[in-house]
Every structure is written in C-alpha cells, then in structure tokens.
Amino acid sequence: MNITLNGENFATNAHCVSGLSKEGLFTPEWVVIVNGFQISEDTPIKDGDSVFIIPKSTLPGKEQLEAMLMARHTPKVHNRVKKASxxxxxxxxxGSNIALQLARTGIGSLHLIDYDVVESSNLNRQQYMIKHLGMLKTEALKEQIQQVNPYVNVKTTAVRLTEDNIIEYIKHSDVICEAFDKxxxxAMAVNAVLENLPDKYMxxxxGMAGLESSNAITTRKIGSHLYICGDGVTAAKQGxxxxxxxxxICAGHMANMILRIITGNYDV
Amino acid sequence: MITVNGKSVQLTKCNLTEYLKEQGYNTQRVVVELNGKIIPKKEYENTVLKEEDVLEVLSFVGGG
Incomplete structure (x- = not known):
C-alpha cells in the first residue's frame, strides 16, 4: 500500500506505525503524527494515511512543522488561520504577546507596527529580552516569531501611526488589532477604522493595569465589527x-477573539 | 430624555462636545456612536443631540 511519509509518497507493507522504522519510535526522542494527530503508542495504518516521524530535537521542515501545528488544532481551523492576515x-x-500567540497558532501573515525601541522598563511584561534592548520592537519581535514559527509571513513597519497615515498601513489586513498604550x-485608531474601514473586524x-481580579477582564462586542477587551476602567497610572x-490575560482575550473571527465565530 | 450607554438620562446639553465635556469625558479618548452611527471627531462640534437619541460613548483608559 501507499502512504505519505514525512510529506512524500512511500510504499510499504507495514500494518502499524512501528513497522515504518527500525528506531524505537515511542520514546521521548521522537514525534509521531498520524493523519494530523500526535500519537504516543503504536497505531495501525492503512492505504492513503499521512505519517510524520520526526526526531524531537531537530527543526522539522515546513510541511512537518505545519503538520505538527495541525496536530495541535484541527486541520480545518489550521487552514483558515494559515490564510489569515x-x-x-x-x-x-x-501586542508582543498577541503576535507570538498568533504565530504559535499558525497565523499566515502578521503586520507588526510600532515606531519605538525596546527599553529596560518593557521587560516587566513585554515579550522581549535583555539582548533586545535598543532594538526596534518590530525587529525584536520578528526575530522571536521566527524562532517560534519560521513560516509566518511577517511584515514590519516602524512608523508612528496617526489619523493621517493609519488606514494606508492597515487596510490590507483581514483583522485589525489595536494594542496601543495611550x-x-x-481612540484615534478605533475611530479611524470605524469611519474608514467599517467592514473590517477590529x-x-x-483597562488591564493593576492587580484587580482576573475575572474583571472581558471581551465585549460593540456594534457589528468592534470588540473591546479589558475591564474598561483600570488605567495605568502612578501607583x-x-x-x-x-x-x-487581556492579550489572551484579544488573540482568542482574533482567532474566533478568523474561524467565523463572531460572538464573544 | 436620551439613552446614554444603555441608561435613560435627562438631556442637559444639546451640543455633543458640550455634553461630553459636562459628563467629564476627554474627547480625545472617546469613540461616539449616535443612533448606531459613528460620529467623526471633527463633527462633534456640529452634532446636535435631540430627544429619544441613543448615544454610546466608549472612553478608553491607558495601558497596553
């Protein structure tokens, strides 16, 4: 019979995954994926199955990595996320948390926009490291995304967005994420999108400062295309x-809502 | 009476900018929807509130 092994056609007489390899596969050294699902014990195989057998310690090729991402979602979800920008x-x-979470989920394209550089006061909550100090955030984050999922198409723009230029930079993306501080x-970004791109999901x-309850942070839908995450009231300020x-937590709400929109779930 | 963020209130000022200021909003930090339509910031000054209007004011706080 014929199966697909590590992305290529493969003729075999084996009836089980263990028959495909001389190695002891079900050990900590190997990742074994059958039809998109990672398995931990021997499993029968049949004609037409797709099998990936990859050493755990090495970077897999693009098809193998995508198969592993699919193994962690469902193929249908992965396909839609892969097409989205x-x-x-x-x-x-x-923004740094959201971008990395979307990259881990296999997002197709990310457009990272920030004019600023990484500084030491960012390290308390932002996804940067000491080695990134002084680097543009766009470049530091792109570097990390490539370490997590090198197959995301990452575009970077290091400019300060204003009401005069914002639409030009964001109009080609499927979903718009506002993750500013001020x-x-x-307000500028949300007004600009609602006025100029009313059909875009945003x-x-x-409100996500302080040590108030985690459960006060929610996702609210406003109108038909806008979602606001946070507690709505707790501003960052002295003290x-x-x-x-x-x-x-707020970044997780936002990334999950973005994924829900991409997969056609428009309720909060 | 008008409806503001889901609550029925007495209309005290008819001009949108004046109403927002009276209610303590910073107009640079808000998104305003009037009867289901987003009001561009530059039109606040010329927007007149009238009885039965439904106003939604979304006011952002800092942090990110």
Whole structure:
C-alpha cells in the first residue's frame, strides 16, 4: 500500500506505525503524527494515511512543522488561520504577546507596527529580552516569531501611526488589532477604522493595569465589527502599574477573539 | 430624555462636545456612536443631540 511519509509518497507493507522504522519510535526522542494527530503508542495504518516521524530535537521542515501545528488544532481551523492576515498596532505588553500567540497558532501573515525601541522598563511584561534592548520592537519581535514559527509571513513597519497615515498601513489586513498604550492612540485608531474601514473586524483594548481580579477582564462586542477587551476602567497610572499576568490575560482575550473571527465565530 | 450607554438620562446639553465635556469625558479618548452611527471627531462640534437619541460613548483608559 501507499502512504505519505514525512510529506512524500512511500510504499510499504507495514500494518502499524512501528513497522515504518527500525528506531524505537515511542520514546521521548521522537514525534509521531498520524493523519494530523500526535500519537504516543503504536497505531495501525492503512492505504492513503499521512505519517510524520520526526526526531524531537531537530527543526522539522515546513510541511512537518505545519503538520505538527495541525496536530495541535484541527486541520480545518489550521487552514483558515494559515490564510489569515492580522495587523498588530503597538508592540508592547499586549501586542508582543498577541503576535507570538498568533504565530504559535499558525497565523499566515502578521503586520507588526510600532515606531519605538525596546527599553529596560518593557521587560516587566513585554515579550522581549535583555539582548533586545535598543532594538526596534518590530525587529525584536520578528526575530522571536521566527524562532517560534519560521513560516509566518511577517511584515514590519516602524512608523508612528496617526489619523493621517493609519488606514494606508492597515487596510490590507483581514483583522485589525489595536494594542496601543495611550488612550488617545486607542481612540484615534478605533475611530479611524470605524469611519474608514467599517467592514473590517477590529479587536481593541481598554483597562488591564493593576492587580484587580482576573475575572474583571472581558471581551465585549460593540456594534457589528468592534470588540473591546479589558475591564474598561483600570488605567495605568502612578501607583497602578501594568503587570505581566493581567496584561497577558487581556492579550489572551484579544488573540482568542482574533482567532474566533478568523474561524467565523463572531460572538464573544 | 436620551439613552446614554444603555441608561435613560435627562438631556442637559444639546451640543455633543458640550455634553461630553459636562459628563467629564476627554474627547480625545472617546469613540461616539449616535443612533448606531459613528460620529467623526471633527463633527462633534456640529452634532446636535435631540430627544429619544441613543448615544454610546466608549472612553478608553491607558495601558497596553
């Protein structure tokens, strides 16, 4: 019979996965994926099956990596996520987390937009490391995304977005993510998209500072195309800083809503 | 009476900019929807509120 082994046609008489290899496959050294699902014990195979057998410690090729991503979602979800493009405006505590979460989920294209460089005060909550200090956030984040999922198409724009230029930069993405820090920038971005790109889905944020309850952070839908994540009230200010856990919770809300939109689930 | 963010309130100022200021909003930090339509910032000054209007004011706080 014929199967696909590591992405290529393969004729075999084996009836089980273990018959495909002389190695002891079901050990910590190997990743074995049959028809998109990672298995941990021997499994029968039949004509037409797709099997990947990859040493755990090495970087797999593109097809193998995508198969592994598919193994962690379902093929239908993965296919839609793979085709989608998202613009992330602001690469601070929210944007850096959101972009990496989308990359881990196999997003097709990311447009990373931020004019600023990484500084030491960012390390308390943003996905950067000491080696990134002084680098443009766009470049530092792109580097990390390539370490996580090198097959994401990453575009970077290191400019300060204003109401005069914002639409030009974001109009080609499927979903728009507002992850700015300053409330004036948030309002500018949401107003610009609602006025000029009313058919675009947008996920924005308001209120994730401090150590208030995790459960106060929600995703709200406003109108037909806008979603706001956060508690809506807890501003970052003196005595009420931004801390990694709550900012990450809000980023998780935003990334999950973006994935829901991409896969056709428009309810919160 | 008008409806503001889902609550029925007495209309105190008819001009949108004046109403927002009176209610303590910073107009640079808000998104305003009036009867289901987004009002561009530059039109706040010329927007007149009237009885039965449904106003939604989304006010952003800082942090990200």
């Amino acid at each position: 998202v613009a992330v405006m602001g690469l601070g505590g929210l 409330p004036e920038c948030k 996920v924005a944020s308001s 009420c800083g931004l801390m990694a856990p709550r900012v990450s």
